[in-house]
Amino acid sequence: MSYKTVLVHVDKDKHAGERIKLAAQIAINEDAHLIGAAPSGVSRFIYQSRFIYEGGGMATHLDSHLEELRKQAKDALAGFENTVQRLGVSSFEARQLDDEAGGGISLQARYSDLVVIGQTDPDEPSSTTLPDFPEFVVMNSGRPVLIVPYVGNYNANARRVLIAWDASTSATRAVTSAIPILKRADNVDVVVFNADDRGDAHGEQPGADIGLYLARHGVKVNVVRQRTDIDVGNALLSIATDLGSDMLVMGGYGHSRFREILLGGVTRTVLQSMTVPILMSH
Incomplete structure (x- = not known):
């Protein structure tokens, strides 16, 4: 198993450099092709439909705005x-x-x-991404997503990786x-919380089967x-700190209702308070 194509989200955000460097390191490690993708921030359906009123200079104003957004993407x-x-x-x-x-x-x-994106910084709102961007990509991309903290x-x-394992x-x-x-x-810790609550999903020795697989x-x-x-x-964030983990691997839970992302409690907590990169898959 290896990564042959790595995609990284690129924008003018001040945190973008860190995730680009992380994606570049992975591409070098895996001898992978790296794609830097910079969205303009405007839905493709606007470009496709062109439902624009010609009167009052509205078309000219919109074209000017779109051109500026494209320029920002090009600069990034x-x-x-x-x-x-x-x-x-x-x-x-x-x-x-x-x-x-x-x-x-x-x-x-x-x-x-693999997709590499950044955690939403609540103190530095982006002009091209919505606050739920990480959750949306996890739930809608169909690919593993590596989310990089903004701090x-x-x-x-990663030398010590923590896996949150619930047999899902x-x-x-x-x-x-x-x-x-x-x-x-160097070391991978597989943590199993409250195994009895999952019935027989874990088998006789919770964590043993996934440990053997790895x-x-x-x-x-x-x-x-x-x-x-x-x-x-x-509890997951706490044990990651106690073990000195420098990356977390876990499933992402939730579903979409139109644009709204309805996350599971664990996923929401971790995405809001993460202190290390998280590889998440839905």
Whole structure:
């Protein structure tokens, strides 16, 4: 298993450089093709429909606004190219998208093995992405998504990875998708919370089966079973701190109702309070 195409969201956000560097490191590790995608922030359906009133200069005003958004995307891609060339990525391309960020990145993700995006910074709202951008991409891309916190500096070569394992299909997809990263880690901890609450999903020894599965892939794995009376999201963040984890792998839970994303409690807590990169799959 390996990543052959890595997609990274590119914009003018001050945090973009960190996720570009992380995506570049993964591309170098995996000898993968790296795509930097910069959406304009305006839905492609506006470009396609062109339902514009010609009177009162409205068409001219909209065209001017769209052109400015395209220029910002182009400038962001120029920065992306400079960064990945400096870091030594051998195969890459810059792709400008006439679309809003959630829909555009989710569509491009379907032709990639891994998507790298950033956590929403509530103190620095973006002009081209909606606040629910990470959740939307996780729920709609059909691909594993690596979400990078807006605070801190991170390395793609995670030394100690924590897996949140509940034997669900979403967690299974996340673990399988993370194998290239897990194989490079010095240690992988698999945490199982409140195993008795999942009936027979875990088998006789909770965590043993997934531990054996990973060991066969050459992953150095340790299973941790815990009972917690607090919500699992905060318990997960707490144990990540206690273990010194520098990356988290977990399933993403929720569903979409029109544009609204209805997240599970654990997913919502972790996305809001994350302190390390999270590889998430729905």
